[in-house]
Amino acid sequence: MTRVLSTLADQDGLLPGAHPGLTLDKYGLCCDEQLGKVDLQKDVQKPVIEQIVRLSNDPPLSRPEFDLLFSRWKATIGSVGFTGKTAGPLTLHLTRASALENAGICLHRIYGFVYLPGTGLKGLARSFACEVWLGEQPNKAAAWQKINAVFGAAPSPWLNDLAKRHEQPVPKEASVGAVVFHDAWPERWPRLVTDILNNHHTKYYSDGAAPGDWEDPVPVYFLSVEPGTPFRFAVAPRRNDADSAELVTLAREWLIGGLTQLGAGAKTASGYGDFIIEEPEIKPIRPANRPTFTATLELVTPAFLAGAKQQADDCDLRPSTLRGQLRWWWRTLHAGFVSVDDLRKMEAAIWGDTKTGGAVRVTVREVPGTRQVSSYDRRQVIRHHRIPQPTDGSIPGLAYHSYGMDDAKGRRHYVEPGAKWKVAVTARTSRFADKVVSSEIILRQATTALQLLPQFGGVGAKSRKGFGSFADLSDFDLGAVRRVATEYRTACGFGENEFSDQLALSPSLQLMLGPVEIPTEGTNSWVALNELAASVQQFVKWVQPKHCRRWLGLPRRLRGATGPRVAHESRHASPAVFHFARAADGCLVARVVAFPAAELPNVAESRHILGDLLKALQSDLPQRFDAIRPPPQSPPSPRPAGLSKRPSGTLVQVSILGKRVKGGFDVQEAGRNPGTLTLGTPTPGADTGDGKPVMVWILDDKPDKPQYKWPDAPKQGKK
Structure with a gap:
């Protein structure tokens, strides 16, 4: 426990045991200025983040040492605790002061592992209590008093605005809360990963240009904790009095509600910070004022999915990927009906921007056992599925539409068809200018985009070429889709304005x-x-x-x-x-x-x-x-009457029907059903051309599809 952590770097990189937090803040290796033009994200941000990942995934504490440290911490706080497991990626403190831009993360100052500060958890619980729980209470005044009792009150513009919105009195004096929110520690050393977001419409969001399909995506690298990491949360009474037990129970419920309904940390609207509480006695609150739509997406065609590493372990449907596709299809609902500036403002009211949090939260959870990942080898796929070569000398269609997925830079990985993910879309009330837009209208906008995606589109690279297609969700009605779009424009004050080709500067459903x-x-x-x-x-x-x-x-x-x-x-x-x-x-x-x-x-x-x-x-x-189209298959013929099953090793003559893709030959013996010849080595001098007779041994005399093998070569005598 008293191990000294090194913070020095040698010429080849960081020494083993270097503190990941100090490396992130001060000692990250930077790019060489002599390189000339430097890409901040690629040449500076990504290499340092990868250093932090390597350091964090080679922890300075062994498993027994960390277990002892965690047990001491757990015994010290001695409070009402519970365990939550990350259902998706987790990131927090992105904008904290560090040597990188928007790539910070909260690391323990002594040991270097990721933890969730109690101050942030207290804010999350208060947000859930004020924005979700309070709205469902019949006695608002009594509920408001309990919130102030749990969290305390310090008169401020934020608290004044919150009290005004809920028509409650503003506390005149500062008071301390009755409940203490402890830091949440991981139950095992958390594994960090290099994460990525790709902004495909930089000029649209920053300069007011149309969200066209001609912009180059701008990758942004940052750190996150991998899904499935357990954290221990704890709340405790500040004083041992009669009222504390009820307040601690409320605080615990609000914190669980925040973790499961709002998300902890940063990028929560994109599904980050989603937690699962696995303790059976805990029943998370399901708020009625935040409607949720759930669906299961199933892959119909292979999908070239990838994270920052583009390797097999990050070939998965990420919530940010799905959210980006939903935003694209949502824009098709309104492009051409409003100006680009109004379109961007309407989009911000639903999906958020750099100044406004999104009113829609999208979470993605993989259905266990359905996702299989393979490396894409185009030639092998063509051979395995017997895809014929074009007779006019052109390249196969598969090579034409999957160009670049297995080039010299390396083969991409893909998810096999049949993979499934459970998607949940949650909406809250939002505002467009001075108009309030209900959570029901917001949810219909998001779910309509979620219907358009599996109806026409796909996810991952080459998604416009048919890769990454999902099965249809339900009966699709294009007229109903357009009515939903009109509903939102009307709620924003545009009414049933007419469509204009001059306004359709990006793909439009119209x-x-x-x-x-x-x-x-x-x-x-x-x-x-x-x-x-x-x-x-x-x-x-x-x-x-x-x-x-x-x-x-x-x-x-x-x-x-x-x-x-x-x-x-x-x-x-x-x-x-x-x-x-x-x-x-x-x-x-x-x-x-x-x-x-x-x-x-x-x-x-x-x-x-x-x-x-x-x-x-x-x-x-x-x-x-x-x-x-394959010809209709007839049922296998029964064994001819009077023919008994012959033992293995019987020598017979068969005719070669053709070569098999996986090796061997399709063959047929006179008076028998077609079979396979796959084992052994062809007899020297045997003619294996189509239609040629050869002598083989019976391996398994099945009536529907007999199996044969080549006779063993005669053994050479000893010299």
């Missing part, structure tokens, strides 16, 4: 073409993705004049193309969004929508080229799916 739906009558998502991409590739190849191909998104290489140039030519996401849904029989359905873009190069021309794309897919895709 301009959306489609949806076009083409059933595949198959269940293999890789095959379906390949055929869809091949059809798109064929359309792009034959588009004339060539300059029109730019209108399908950039970057796109066009040699010798002439014609109108596209604004922001360096980058522009595809205006066509490809998606796969699942029909009632389990077969996949290709669903395509397109958003005419003012930037590609104008709405009229964009509508024309995208309309041609949808018509081409409607004509070409059904033929492609018919060509790959």
Whole structure:
């Protein structure tokens, strides 16, 4: 316990046992100024954060030492405690003074592990008590007195405004609270991870530009605690008197309500700081004034998900990823009806901005046992799923739409179809200018975006190419979606204003073409993705004049193309969004929508080229799916009468039907059902061409699918 923690750095990095907190504040290695142009996030922020992660994940205290320290702390506070486990990532104190920008975290000054300060927990409990619990109490005056008794009161503008909003008297004198909120300590050394947020519309939020699809994302790196980390929370009476027991019980309920309903720390609207209280005797408060919508999202096609490391362990659906997609689809509801400035203000009232906290909180919890992660090897996928090579010399469609996912920089990881996540969306009352917008209206805005995402879109890289598609949530009504959008604009004071092409500077649902739906009558998502991409590739190849191909998104290489140039030519996401849904029989359905873009190069021309794309897919895709549809399978033939099962090792003659993808051959013996020849080494000199007869041994004489093996080579005599 008296181990000295080093804070010095050598030439190769930090010495083992260096204190992560001091490294974060003072001793983080910085970039070399001689490098020239420096990217603050990539060259400074990320390397230092990775140093902190390495130090924190190699704790200076062994497990027995930490357990002893924790038990001493737990015995010392001797209070009413409970354990909460992080359901998602946790971060806090991002803006505390450190050597980095917005990348701080609360680390113990002596030992260096993450903990939650009691001051922050007291504020969280008070926020829940005042903003949630108080509104549901029939006797507001008595409830207000209990809140002041628990937390104390210090006259201030904040308290005056809070009392005015709840029509309660302002305390005239300062008083100390009757309950003490202790720091929350981790029950095991918490593991830090490098986290990331990507702002895809920097100029929209900062400069008032349109939220177009041509901006480069700006990554922001910071520290967070991994999900599943248990923390011990504790509250205690300040005095041992008759009233303290009731107040401590209330304080405990409010703290649990804050942890489970509001979230602890920073970025709580994006699902950070969500806790699960696993102690059965504790029943978290479910506030009626904060309505919640829950749904389960299930992957239909593979999703290229990734965190800061882009490795298998962070290939997961992160709440910030889902929230970003919901904001994008929400903007399609209102783009073209209001100006960009009003759109940004309307968005802030629901989703928040740098000055206003969001009125919608989104949490994501993985359904255990459903997420499987694989490394993407395009060639291996093509071989395994028997995807044929194009006969015209072009690349396979799968390579066309998954470009860059397995390039020289490294292969991306993907989540297999079938993964599920439980999503909860909670809303509170908000304001737009001087107008109050109810929590019910706010929730309908968020849930409508949550319906649009699995209906047309996807998550992760290449999500507009059909990857990362979710199963439909419920019966979808586009008319109802538009009525929900009108409801919010009316609540904000815009009324039923008319749509204008000149205002539609970003994708708009009002301009959306489609949806076009083409059933595949198959269940293999890789095959379906390949055929869809091949059809798109064929359309792009034959588009004339060539300059029109730019209108399908950039970057796109066009040699010798002439014609109108596209604004922001360096980058522009595809205006066509490809998606796969699942029909009632389990077969996949290709669903395509397109958003005419003012930037590609104008709405009229964009509508024309995208309309041609949808018509081409409607004509070409059904033929492609018919060509790959497997023939109906007949039930296996029974063993012919009078034929008994032959023992293993019987020598027979079979004919080669063809090679198997995983090795070996499909074969058939005269008078028997087709079987497989997978074991052993081919007999020297044997002709294994299709239709050729070879001698083999019976391995398992199954009536429906017999198995064979090559005869063992004769053993050489000893010399």
